[in-house]
Amino acid sequence: MTDMTPTQPPVMRMQNLDKVYPNGTVALKNLFLDVHPGEFVSLLGPSGCGKSTALKIAAGLTGHSAGRIQRPGEDEVRGIRAKPGDIAFVFQEPNLMPWLSVFDNVFLPLKLAGTSRAEARPRIEEILATVGLAGFAGSYPRELSGGMKMRVSIARALVTKPRLLLMDEPFAALDEITRNKISQDLLSLWQATGSTVIFVTHSVFESVFLSNRIVVMAARPGRIIGEIGVDAPYPRDAGFRLTPDYAAHCREVSALLTRAMES
Numbered sequence: 001m002t003d004m005t006p007t008q009p010p011v012m013r014m015q016n017l018d019k020v021y022p023n024g025t026v027a028l029k030n031l032f033l034d035v036h037p038g039e040f041v042s043l044l045g046p047s048g049c050g051k052s053t054a055l056k057i058a059a060g061l062t063g064h065s066a067g068r069i070q071r072p073g074e075d076e077v078r079g080i081r082a083k084p085g086d087i088a089f090v091f092q093e094p095n096l097m098p099w100l101s102v103f104d105n106v107f108l109p110l111k112l113a114g115t116s117r118a119e120a121r122p123r124i125e126e127i128l129a130t131v132g133l134a135g136f137a138g139s140y141p142r143e144l145s146g147g148m149k150m151r152v153s154i155a156r157a158l159v160t161k162p163r164l165l166l167m168d169e170p171f172a173a174l175d176e177i178t179r180n181k182i183s184q185d186l187l188s189l190w191q192a193t194g195s196t197v198i199f200v201t202h203s204v205f206e207s208v209f210l211s212n213r214i215v216v217m218a219a220r221p222g223r224i225i226g227e228i229g230v231d232a233p234y235p236r237d238a239g240f241r242l243t244p245d246y247a248a249h250c251r252e253v254s255a256l257l258t259r260a261m262e263s
């Protein structure tokens with residue numbers, strides 16, 4: 001287990017959040033979650049417990065009904081809102097612009113932030129190389145496999161060096177081998193960029209492989225039932241290996257998930 005004592009102020013803080021959708025569905029109730037700089041937090045829980053809702057609120061894509069949220073760069077007291085580029089997200093569907101090349105898809109958020117093409121080029125080339133797409137800058141989405149499209153989507157999300165990266169089951173549609181490879185790429189990027197990540201997944205294996213903290217939500221209404229720190233004594237660059245430590249962490253998370261299902 002890692003020492004989970006926070007050392008720096010959180011990048012994102014959810015305090016006592018409730019979310020009631022207009023149709024009356026209570027998706028979140030008394031949700032508290034602090035995410036600290038450089039953390040990779042996985043959010044797990046039974047289907048419908050409110051994981052995506054929590055992520056959408058964090059992204060500012062939907063509002064909350066009660067409680068408080070502090071996003072990166074925001075200061076409620078001084079009325080400062082998060083800047084575009086402070087928060088990035090990656091969903092299951094890569095959502096690339098089909099008429100733009102791989103280079104231009106990744107360039108898009110930098111362009112919107114006012115960066116020139118020439119200025120952006122070295123950064124884009126570097127990030128494409130990190131995700132294994134060095135030779136594909138001129139390709140178009142239709143020419144890429146699902147795994148390659150996901151790599152472009154991750155590169156596009158991280159190219160602005162966001163303070164917070166939100167990922168909602170990004171690898172759910174990929175086959176297992178591609179999923180393992182991309183997980184390793186994501187881990188390299190996370191380590192290289194020092195990003196802070198919140199990652200929603202249904203996979204215990206994936207969460208233990210990737211995260212340094214796993215937060216489990218209870219079935220209803222959406223609230224946190226417990227969390228586990230993962231200090232990764234197993235070789236993280238070697239894929240999902242069932243070493244005794246890795247397996248022990250997986251068992252711990254599975255036990256917590258079982259409790260969450262029964263709650």
Ligand SMILES: Nc1ncnc2c1ncn2[C@@H]1O[C@H](COP(=O)(O)OP(=O)(O)OP(=O)(O)O)[C@@H](O)[C@H]1O
Pocket residue numbers: 021022023025026027045046047048049050051052053054
């Ligand atoms: N736009 C919406 N309007 C009404 N209810 C919604 C809406 N979006 C989600 N819900 C409901 O809110 C609850 C939480 O949904 P959410 O998608 O956040 O859960 P989840 O944990 O991400 O689920 P899953 O693991 O299946 O993706 C569910 O009961 C869902 O039906």
